Amino acid sequence: MNNSIILIFVAILIIFPNEFSKPTRAFSNNNFVYTDGTHFALNGKSLYINGFNAYWLMYIAYDPSTRIKVTNTFQQASKYKMNVARTWAFSHGGSRPLQSAPGVYNEQMFQGLDFVISEAKKYGIHLIMSLVNNWDAFGGKKQYVEWAVQRGQKLTSDDDFFTNPMVKGFYKNNVKVVLTRVNTITKVAYKDDPTILSWELINEPRCPSDLSGKTFQNWVLEMAGYLKSIDSNHLLEIGLEGFYGNDMRQYNPNSYIFGTNFISNNQVQGIDFTTIHMLPGLTQEAQDKWASQWIQVHIDDSKMLKKPLLIAEFGKSTKTPGYTVAKRDNYFEKIYGTIFNCAKSGGPCGGGLFWQVLGQGINPIKASLDSNFVYIDGTHFALEGKPFYLNGFNSYWLMYMASDPSTRNKVTNIFQQASKYKMNVARTWAFADGGSRPLQSAPGVYNEQMFQNYGIHLILSLVDNFEAFGGKKQYVEWAVQKGQKLTSDDDFFTNPMVKKFYKNYIKIQIISWRLDLKDFMGMTRNNITLIISIMGLILSPTIKLEKLILPQFIFTLINGSTPEAQDNWASQWIQAHIDDSKLLKKPILIGEFGKSSNTTGYNIKKRDNYFGKIYGNIFNCAKNGGPCGGGLFWQLLDQGMENYGDGYEVVLQISPSTDRVILLQSLRLSKLS
Structure with missing residues (x-):
């Protein structure tokens, strides 16, 4: 972004002091930002906010060796006359927690937050501090609910965060601990520090279990009152994105409702100003139109509420089709122009905070901890700022079954189970590739029926080494049909025409995934998470255990030996790859493992025992900080799919003992996240 855009916007506010800094009512403590009607104010003058989001400040300041990035960020912000930063004052559970368990705090992380506040003060930056996340990143409401479940509460939804007395007690205790914290650097309690402009109850709250809005309304009433009873110095906002309730749902994107209500939530006594977020993934024209409408309707309602409005998040993603820095600058200018014109005419728009600032040298992949994409952090998979451990399954047949609407219920059943x-x-x-029900019947010729409704995002394999479903052999045959003189299936790896066929197929697939992004976002919010591991895109080695597609000598070694020899080989095979993955500095996924019912002496108990040993290897490696990211057994079938079986199949509905083994692994891995 052209930094002059930010500087020009602030300069305008400075050049016209009589117009924008009119005297306001005095406040009992002139050092704190307060509100006067529909305006922010400080020291008897109107205050207009121009700043940024940087959720990562405390997380980076945790390590004294990286605190310079926090300092540099505030220095740059001050240089361009920005005056407010919004950041996280939470990290619940996970690998680098502020609160590792209810009431148990990490002093090193707290000292990181102390540093953030002290540096902000040094450079004249006020802070908006959010106290918990609606999402799973950095723990969120989900972590609070899990803590209560561990203590015997019978909870079934993350939305129990808003109603369960124990969970609410955990939250209140955390509020009290954070607000009464005495900064080890400034020696000032947070609740008494004017550097903090406002507290935020929860980042982007949603309560889909009660779309009437009553549950969340009651929570805001209770928590606003509680926080203000501890700290009457600071402003308080909720953290809303701006969604309306059912009576005004027409203003929401696609008329969706989320259990929050911009009007009633902000009418609560103790809520001092309103907020909206706007990070739509739209075309330039659609985004500009939507943004103008979204801002204006909230300006009008903030006037009615007689409270200032802060655009707490706005931005343009580099992933938007046709993105350029010039287009981002243009979008920022339009948002800034709307803010300025509203302020100039005496309206309630108090300013805006773009999302987000990164310190130079901070890995942008790791910094996207709030996103829904799995990424790599050293030798671990990670999601939303926390280690992500995989426990799942193989079901090669999903697309094949989904191509026939009459059998799609099999896909649904599998994901439900x-x-x-x-x-x-x-x-x-x-x-x-080729065959009786092809996705690609010839190079570049696709079966639309196989693409339709294929919005389930998983670890997707793009071609088979073997002949099932065509494989590399089919690609070579297509090239031969077009005149290439090829003699081996391995020409798949070298022949320019074959490689072009394959590259074109990858391109077609990735375009279809982009079109399905909306479906993906919905799926990730419902626990079926996308990991794109396409031919090394995630760059994670995979290993396969006890499966016919292994080289013949390995298959013979496994299936023709005693269970003891089989277990020993598996442990050695896993350990060798763990050691090498450490060397490679990449996570390892056991992409396939299983026990065939065709094995001599096979029974369910032996399969369960084998699964338990593989799961044990994975868990012990992960528990000790090793690179083992998880495992996927081969294979999961639904009832009535016997024709798809190969001896390795697991049918959950008829395998209660295996179900328990799988569930135990899921639960104990989740505790490591």
């Missing part, structure tokens, strides 16, 4: 046992990843085939 997997979710029941807390599995979070599935690996499946995204190919069917």
Whole structure:
């Protein structure tokens, strides 16, 4: 972004002091920002906010060796006359917690937050401090509910965060601890520090279990009152995105409602100003139109509420089709122009905070901890700022069954069953090259029926080494049909025409995934999480255990030996790859493992025992900080799919003992996250 845009916006506010800094009523403590009607104010003058989001400040300040990035960020912000930063004052559970358990705090992380506040003060930056996340990143409301479940509460939804007395007690205690914290650097309690502009109850709250809005309304009433009873110095806002309730749902994107209500929530006594977020993934024209409408309706309602409005998040993603820095600058200018014109005419728009600032040298992938994409952090998978451990299954047949609407219920059943046992990843085939029901019947010729409604995002394999569903052999045959003189299936890896066929197929698939992004977002919010691991895109080695597609000598070694020899080999095979993955500095996924019912002496108990040992290897490695990211058993079938069986199949509905083994692994891995 052209930094002059921010500087020009602030300069305008400075050049016209008589117009924008009119005297306001005095406040009992002139050092604190307060509100005067529909305006922010400080020291008897109107205060207009121009700033940024940087959720990562405390997280980075935790490590003294990286605190310079916090300092540099505030220095740059001050240089361009920004005056407010919004950041997280929470990290619940996970690998680097502020609160590792209810009432148990990490002093090093708290000292990181102390540093953030002291540095902000040094550079004249006020802070908006959010106290918990609606999402799973950095723990969120989900972590609070899990803590209550661990203490015997019978809870079934993350939305129990808003109603369960124990959970609410945990939250209140955390509020009290944070607000009464005495900064080890400034020696000032947070509740007495004017550097803090406002507290935020929860980032982007939603309560889909009660779309009437009553549950969340009651929570805001209770928590606003509680926080203000501890700290009457600071302003308080909720953290709303701006969604309306059912009576005004026409103003929401796609008329969706989320259990919050911009009007009634902000009418609560103790809520001092309103907020909206706006990060739509739209085209330039659609985004500009939507943004103008979204802002204006909230300006009008903030006037009615007689409270200032802060655009707490806005931005343009580099992933938007046709994105350029010039287009981002243009979008920022339009948002800033709307804010300025509203302020100039005496309206309630108090300013805006773009999302987000990164310190130079901060990995942008790791910094996207609030996103829904799985990424790599050293030798671990990660999601939303926390280690992500995979426990799931293979079901190669999902697309094949979904191509026939009459059998799609099999796909639904599988995901319902997997979710029941807390599995979070599935690996499946995204190919069917040639044959009787092809996805690609010839190079570049696709079967639309196989693409339709294929919005389930998983670990997707793009071609088979073997002949099932066409494989590399089919690609080579297509090239031969077009005149290439090829003699081996391995020409798949070298022949320019074959490689072009394959690259074109990848391009077609990725375009279809982009079109399905909306479906993906919905799926991730319902526990079926996308991990794109396409031919090394995630760059994670995979290993396969006890499966016919292994080289013949390995298959013979496994299936023709005693269970003891089999177990020993599996442990050695896993350990060797764990050691090498450490060397490679990448996570490892056991992409396939299983026990065939065709094995001599096979029974369910032996399969359960084998699964338990593989799961044990994974868990012990993960528990000790090793690179083992999880495992996917081969394979999961629904009832009535006997024709798809190969001896390794697991049917959850008829395998209660195996179900328990899988669930135990899911639960104990989740505790490591």
